[in-house]
Amino acid sequence: MGDTIGEVAYRRIRSHIVNGQLLPDHKLKLDRMREVYGASVTTLREILNRLAVEELVTAEGQRGFRVAGVSGAEFHELAALRILLETHALRTSIAQGDIEWEASVVAAHYKLSVAERDLMAAKQGGVDQWVSCDWGFHHATISACGQPVLMKTHSSIFDRFARYHMLAKNFRGQGVVDDHTALRDLVIGRDAKGAVALLTRHIQSGVAHVMGAGHFD
Incomplete structure (x- = not known):
């Protein structure tokens, strides 16, 4: 139907x-x-x-x-909530994810890497496709947490966080590409401490990038 x-x-x-x-x-x-x-x-x-x-x-x-309007204060709050939810789910997924989960992380990263390669080559446009693939990758890394309420809440926060990236309208560059590759390797290597530390820095650098675009107070 x-x-x-x-x-x-x-x-x-x-x-x-x-x-x-x-x-x-x-x-x-x-x-x-x-x-x-x-x-x-x-x-x-x-x-x-x-x-x-x-x-x-x-x-x-x-x-x-x-x-809904936007503000720097809200963006920082959304980032803090995303870090809280996503790092918890990431630790849990690394602890209990199986080989199928690992494969889904690798596949999602490959799709993201292609989008990032194309975006880097074009130097403009395509940010919306990157945001979609970025979501797919980060969602894959935490998908083995076995907590559907957390996942639903995280999805809502992630979308509101991503809206700020879309309004900034520019890509963060090679640093974010390197972050994603390193995060994939840490996740597959079951290094929860390293993955959580990198994810936290990754989200914080995204906030700094968007705020640096000068669109928000």
Whole structure:
């Protein structure tokens, strides 16, 4: 059975917010959205209320909805939450992951490395594809933790964190490529202490990169 119109519209709107196609504080006009996303006004209201719960949209009472704003303070908080959740899940995955998990990490890293190679060669564009592959790799590294509630919460935090990268609109360069390769090797080598330390530095350097772009207070 196919997805409903509402579910398809929800995924598209959410993706457009995370990927920066709908910018922070953008007024979400229901009549215009009905044309773009092919859903009724009633369905769109339900979707926007759902996204407000995820803190990707702000409800303004009778005045409607806006894309959630951004700030340096929120970005730092999201980074801290990502580190807390992801390092815990990473330790657990390294402790209990099997050979299939290892293979999934290697495969996800290969896909990411191709995206990074292409992005480095082009020197522009393609950041949205990189963010998708980056998510795939980091998700793979923690997928053996066996904690579905943690994984769902991490996914939400990761998307909100990634939105800041998309708004910065530039790639971090060779350093992040090297980080990912080293993280793959530490994970496969079952070096939890080294992997957690590298992951923490990796996320913190991402924050410094985005803040350095000068788009946020």
